[in-house]
Amino acid sequence: xxxxxxxxxxxxxxxxxxxxxxxxxxxxxxxxxxxxxxxxxxxxxxxxxxxxxxxxxxxxxxxxxxxxxxxxxxxxxxxxxxxxxxxxxxxxxxxxxxxxxxxxxxxxxxxxxxxxxxxxxxxxxxxxxxxxxxxxxxxxxxxxxxxxxxxxxxxxxxxxxxxxxxxxxxxxxxxxxxxxxxxxxxxxxxxxxxxxxxx
Amino acid sequence: xxxxxxxxxxxxxxxxxxxxxxxxxxxxxxxxxxxxxxxxxxxxxxxxxxxxxxxxxxxxxxxxxxxxxxxxxxxxxxxxxxxxxxxxxxxxxxxxxxxxxxxxxxxxxxxxxxxxxxxxxxxxxxxxxxxxxxxxxxxxxxxxxxxxxxxxxxxxxxxxxxxxxxxxxxxxxxxxxxxxxxxxxxxxxxxxxxxxxxx
Numbered sequence: 077x078x079x080x081x082x083x084x085x086x087x088x089x090x091x092x093x094x095x096x097x098x099x100x101x102x103x104x105x106x107x108x109x110x111x112x113x114x115x116x117x118x119x120x121x122x123x124x125x126x127x128x129x130x131x132x133x134x135x136x137x138x139x140x141x142x143x144x145x146x147x148x149x150x151x152x153x154x155x156x157x158x159x160x161x162x163x164x165x166x167x168x169x170x171x172x173x174x175x176x177x178x179x180x181x182x183x184x185x186x187x188x189x190x191x192x193x194x195x196x197x198x199x200x201x202x203x204x205x206x207x208x209x210x211x212x213x214x215x216x217x218x219x220x221x222x223x224x225x226x227x228x229x230x231x232x233x234x235x236x237x238x239x240x241x242x243x244x245x246x247x248x249x250x251x252x253x254x255x256x257x258x259x260x261x262x263x264x265x266x267x268x269x270x271x272x273x274x275x
Numbered sequence: 276x277x278x279x280x281x282x283x284x285x286x287x288x289x290x291x292x293x294x295x296x297x298x299x300x301x302x303x304x305x306x307x308x309x310x311x312x313x314x315x316x317x318x319x320x321x322x323x324x325x326x327x328x329x330x331x332x333x334x335x336x337x338x339x340x341x342x343x344x345x346x347x348x349x350x351x352x353x354x355x356x357x358x359x360x361x362x363x364x365x366x367x368x369x370x371x372x373x374x375x376x377x378x379x380x381x382x383x384x385x386x387x388x389x390x391x392x393x394x395x396x397x398x399x400x401x402x403x404x405x406x407x408x409x410x411x412x413x414x415x416x417x418x419x420x421x422x423x424x425x426x427x428x429x430x431x432x433x434x435x436x437x438x439x440x441x442x443x444x445x446x447x448x449x450x451x452x453x454x455x456x457x458x459x460x461x462x463x464x465x466x467x468x469x470x471x472x473x474x
Contacts, residue, residue, distance in 0.1 A: 114395075115314065115394075115395045117317075118316070118317070191394075192394045192395070194445055195314075195390075195391045195394035195395065195444060196313075196314045196391070196394065196395055201445050201446075204445065204447075205445065205446070205447055205448065208447060209447070209448045209449065213449060224457075224461065226449055227449050227450070227453060227457075227461065228461060229449075230441075230447065230448075230449035230450050231438060231450060231458075231461060231462065231465075233441075234437045234438045234440075234441040234442075234447070234450055235434040235437050235438060235465065236437070237437045237441065238433045238434050238435070238436045238437020238438065238440070239430060239433045239434060239437065241433075241437070242429075242432075242433040242436065243433075245394060246393055246400050246403065246404065247400075247404070248403075248404055248407060248408070248429065248433070249404065249408045249429075250408065250412060250425055250426050250428075250429035251426070251429050251430060251433055254426060258423075258426075259430075262423065262426065262427060262430060262469065263430065263469075265468040265469070265472060265473065266430075266434065266465040266466065266468045266469040267465065268468070269464040269465045269467070269468040270461065270462075270464070270465040273464060274464065
């Protein structure tokens with residue numbers, strides 16, 4: 077798959093620009109739903125256009141290729157820097173609550189769609205790896221005062237992703253049946269032990 | 276998809292039975308590879324037969340339907356009871372080491388194939404949920420002396436699955452780059468905090 081440049085919004089006037097932004101958002105929302113349900117490989121531009129109620133040519137005009145559309149649909153910023161608190165316990169709690177709340181707010185959040193697609197698509201997995209490795213892990217590592225800070229940060233992310241994906245993607249009983257406050261209460265000491273070891 | 280009965284092994288003599296067992300194993304190994312690469316939905320009996328070097332009719336003779344073949348290919352027993360140690364720390368360490376070692380030994384282990392397939396197939400997710408919920412979680416819960424023992428057991432499983440899938444399925448840097456001993460050393464106190472809370 078070649079990577080074509082994404083064309084500028086085709087709108088020319090200010091009103092047209094707003095309409096263009098709305099269409100763009102509509103396509104991105106539809107794309108997340110289709111990628112979530114079918115995975116990266118099975119999703120098609122045609123199917124996404126149909127889900128968004130626009131022509132296939134519009135999708136190509138706005139996003140070029142399926143790969144580009146996917147990259148934009150799953151783009152998200154992990155607010156790790158905002159989660160760093162005054163104590164390791166506070167940081168652990170903020171991260172747990174932030175991740176679970178983000179998934180709860182939108183089952184087709186960019187993070188959820190990307191994780192699901194990563195299980196069957198190497199392209200998607202590469203985007204996820206880059207994002208975690210270059211942004212979330214190093215930011216969190218700066219807040220960890222222990223040997224292997226970077227590895228501890230990465231493991232915290234892995235553990236949280238395990239809990240979130242069992243709750244929201246796999247809808248595992250037990251993990252899916254309790255409220256977020258209770259989950260956060262049980263998880264926080266575990267994450268704290270990871271980023272602030274006793275010895 | 277209707278669930279047809281799996282026919283008995285077509286072998287009649289003792290030597291034929293051994294040959295039948297070998298063919299069966301060969302088909303199951305090939306099936307795990309194909310399900311791992313393509314996911315449940317895109318895998319076909321024809322493709323699995325080709326990967327195993329047998330006729331499509333043999334696969335149908337031994338396993339009936341794709342659904343039955345999948346169920347047998349991903350069947351695994353979590354040795355949770357064996358992992359329960361004298362202390363919560365020992366139990367946590369045994370579970371971490373056992374899970375990581377199982378994935379390391381076989382990237383297409385039944386557990387890994389089932390988890391990957393579960394992300395895009397509701398049939399696969401249902402098998403995984405049943406297995407965890409009816410076997411692994413209650414067994415581990417019996418070893419936890421704290422309120423919410425069952426939920427704590429389920430969360431330990433979710434966290435370990437997060438670490439194993441980031442290491443082996445997603446090959447996330449940091450988590451994939453260290454040896455199992457180091458991972459176990461960092462993870463154990465976190466799991467211990469979950470199953471043996473301080474307060």
